[in-house]
């Protein structure tokens with residue numbers, strides 16, 4: 445969810461628009477205190493986005509209640525798993541400090557920047573290289589960092605990785621994995637597929653006159669109620685708001701749906717389905733090696 449907040453902000457969304465999105469999604473606010481009435485406010489969003497903690501860094505925490513406008517001073521790396529990269533935190537803070545910056549340097553989000561991580565050091569990969577006419581030379585790269593000698597040296601072809609992950613995500617939405625946990629994302633996705641199949645079957649049954657029009661109408665209402673209820677549960681599951689009304693189970697419709705999404709929404713879909721994406725070190729050579737891509741799916 446923090447990943448999605450950062451993505452939306454870096455893609456140019458305002459604090460107000462992100463706040464509205466969070467409240468629509470029903471995700472309870474972080475740092476909920478008394479008097480917040482369970483709703484997000486712009487200042488909560490701002491405080492989460494500027495937090496050093498979300499990029500795995502420790503911050504100076506003086507004994508004051510309010511965060512300073514630019515966020516607390518960053519002391520150095522922490523020992524917890526970062527959600528966004530330190531570069532992204534720096535970018536977010538720069539925009540918060542000077543909103544006009546965004547207009548002069550529009551953030552161009554990549555499909556997997558910060559989501560794909562280095563299999564050696566765990567750093568979020570960022571895109572490097574120019575976009576050539578074939579679009580094939582950009583690479584997701586572990587950036588060198590003088591203060592962290594373990595960083596750098598790993599990279600993977602960006603276009604190929606984008607295509608590969610897109611294919612995995614669409615496959616997963618077409619055929620969700622069976623799950624014994626009824627509340628899990630996979631189980632809920634499987635349920636949506638079942639209901640959509642049932643709705644298709646009802647149309648066929650009516651066309652072939654196996655059922656009457658009024659039987660069809662009643663059965664359809666029941667199925668549509670169940671669909672809405674399942675989608676509501678899916679959205680209530682943390683992060684799954686990105687899948688609301690997606691044509692789950694229908695490969696062709698999913699392809700069109702995916703093409704219509706912007707990069708920010710595609711990233712939200714990816715982080716809904718994939719909890720961890722690591723790129724293992726590669727052997728020298730030019731061709732794309734999918735065995736380097738280590739995907740952990742949400743249960």
Ligand SMILES: [Zn+2]
Nearest residue numbers: 562565586596
């Ligand atoms: Zn690395």
